[in-house]
Amino acid sequence: MMPIDDDEREILNAYEKGKLASIATKSELARFKAVARATGIKDRRVNIRLSSDDLNTIQAKALEQGIPYQTLIASVLHKYVTGRLAEKL
Structure with missing residues (x-):
């Protein structure tokens, strides 16, 4: 894995301290979940x-x-x- 830079470290620290919040709407989250589910199905x-x-x-x-x-x-x-x-x- 590549080392993280200062910007990435700052984001990681903010995430670990619970300072980040999602800005996605409920409909966006539902769409993201549906896409992830469909993408994850590998049947062929x-x-x-x-x-x-x-x-x-x-x-x-x-x-x-x-x-x-x-x-x-x-x-x-x-x-x-x-x-x-x-x-x-």
């Missing part, structure tokens, strides 16, 4: 072939983020199909 299996270089890079990026590489791949695909992954121009 897919096998794909990747180049060794691509897989090594994906695994390295996942390690940097502290998540399994399969989770990173699923997240990227989910963002793409929901239109939240934009191509750099």
